[in-house]
Amino acid sequence: MHESCGVFGIYAPGLNVARLTYFGLFALQHRGQESAGIAASDGERIRLHTRMGLVAQVFDEDALARLSGHAAIGHNRYSTTGSSKIANAQPIFVDGPAGSLALGHNGNIVNSAPLRKELISQGFTFQTATDSEIIAHLILSAPGKNWEERIRHAMRRLKGAYSLVILTEDKLFGVRDPLGVRPLCMGKVDGGWVLASESCALDLTGAHYMREVDPGEIITIDASGVRGSSGEPGKRALCIFEYIYFARPDSVIGGNLIYPAREAMGVGLAHEHPVDADMVMGVPDSATAAGIGYAQASGIPYGEGLMKNRYVGRTFIQPDQRLRDLGVKLKFNPMVERISGKKLVVVDDSIVRGTTTPRVIAMLRRAGAREIHMRICAPPIRYPCFFGVDMASRRELIAAQKNV
Template identity: 65%
Template sequence: MHESCGIFGVFAPGQDVARLTFFALFALQHRGQESSGISTSDGRELKLYSQMGLVSHIFTEDILRKLGGHIAIGHNRYSTTGSSQQINAQPFLMGQGDNVMAIAHNGNIVNSEALNAELSSQGYVFKSSTDTEIIGQLILSAVETDWVKRIRYAMNRLKGAFSCTIMTKDTLYAMRDPLGVRPLCLGKIQGGYVVASESCALDHIGADFIREIEPGEILAINENGVTSFKQPISRRALCIFEFIYFARPDSQIDGQLLYSARQAMGAELAREYPVEADLVIGVPDSATAAGIGYAINSGIPPAEGLIKNRYMGRTFIQPDQHLRDLGVKLKFNPLRSVLEDKRVVLVDDSIVRGTTTPQVIRLLRKAGAKEVHMRVCAPPITNPCFFGVDMATRSELIAAKMSVPEIQKYIGADSLGYLSLPGLIKAVGLPKDNFCLACFTGEYALPVQLEMDKFALGNQRGNCCQMPSPGS
């Protein structure tokens, strides 16, 4: 399961904004590893550099030196709309003359196909296969000349999840969709302000956290400071998986530290599904905190029985079939001396398709574990996500096809316990109405097409391969 993207923006005269953006994106690398990019403005010209790959692989001192200016936005991508190729790397540069802008987006627009058809019929040409370009073209299509009004026009036409940073020649803008599906926060740094998907990015560059950007809010940041433009909202729908899995444990969302919330999930699991065992293992790294929470509450000692290769999946060299067959062995290596003849509680953040979990359990048994009791920090996932998570179709979700006893048998566990929805909400410590819980309940915050095609926009345009430019 993958989140869509990480975004960042900074307005800071006198600061090396390209370098600040680089380190912020480095902190947000977990939100997307397909491509990365930085766009800057010096008040006269917008510059852009983006490539496929990790932040640390893409940018050099020479590249950052050429990205001068006092405003910047940056993006790490994991694709949920559009294929993984250079054409879709963000930020995008769009427009021309006084209408030039750069945009970076985290989320997923559920009415993107309809908007694409409408804008195409009006003569707008799309060069990528992402919904981010649709947001940009929608902004540029507005009849208003004021940028805030143009952004508000687009916001009112868009359906779905969209946290965005937008940059003109002289102003940084940030917007968050009216449901607040994806996180976005505001911070202050010497000489200016920053916005980021997560507060951990602020910590990495020495910025002070100010507050969350509210659902439906637009911020304009320039030489006059920060100006906020809000609108009434009917409900909130923050993705609950930001707390369970996506966001870094050292980030804060809605005043809650993610590490503490995940530890509380483990504690709730121990209360709901106690078992006699010798040690508790949290699947690294996403369930480490939950494993500690389970251990503390149950009195069963925690242990590090699985060692994770943290560079797995970060190479473009594909394994041959023999290495593919090893599967999880490439990602996790069990410690036999820790596991042998032990009854193990294995804590994980979720079970989605049910492809990885059986392999992990087999690894533990092969390393000598006598019993393996599976505990999951989320309720059974029975419905797909359409708001910026590349999860699975409903037919691929194991909990949509099997009962809990059937899943237990399939994964090869001695027992299986999923955290209840009330237990999850209690652990998070925020009102249930703050969240989108559709993956558990099937109750979506917006009407959705139940089988959306991730590559629909690319299919319409034949996956053309030209990057949007200032003259587009």
């Protein structure tokens, strides 16, 4: 499953903004592993560096040294619109009638096709296949006497989910869609301000968490300080997968720390679906907290039965099914001595395509488990998502094809 990308922005004259952005992207690596990039501004021009790969592979000391300036944005990509190739890496950089900007986007625009067609008819050319470039062109071509007005005008045209970081020569913007589908928060750092998809990126960069960017809000940060401009928010619709799977357990989203929220899911599962067993285990790492919650509520001991290779990417976030299948085999190794002869409760966060679950069960059976009782935190996922999660067809969803 693809989601979500990770976005980060910082405005802090006097600090090494490129390096802090690099650290912020490290903290958000779980949100996207296909490509990474940083754009930085020194007040006169915007410099950009993007590559395919993980953050540690994309940047070296020379690349960071070239990204000098007082403000920067960064992006980790997991493709939801546009294929996995370097041309679609972000941040993207676009010139237009109003000036130039760099933009990083987490989400998915539902009406991107008609907007792209409209912009092409107006003479715009596209360098990428992403909906993020559509957003950038909409902003640059929008009427308005300043950037805030142009961004607000573009927001009225967009349908879908978007948390944006936008960099101009002298300003940094954070933008969240009216439904607040994708997370975005802000923090204070010495001499400046930070924007990030998750608060864990603030922690790593030494920023103090201030608050979430409200749905429909535009945050503007420049030499005069920080200010927010609220639009008309819709009904709040934060993606439930942030709590179940995407977000790091140490992040705060919607005012809630993710770890105890996942722990509570396990407690609820134990109350709703108890079973007699010898050991509870969570599928690492996204279901660890829920597994511990199940064990605490049931009184069954918690133990680790699968060791995870943490150098393998998240299987849901691999670009195609063949890589997902291989990823499961590379990712987990059962500990036979802890599993053999036992009745197991195996807690997992969700079943989307059904890639991981049958392979995990087969591994545990081969390791000698006597009984395996699966417990899943998320309800059956029967319908596609069009707001930034890569499950756009019911054919992909196992719960849409099978009885539960």
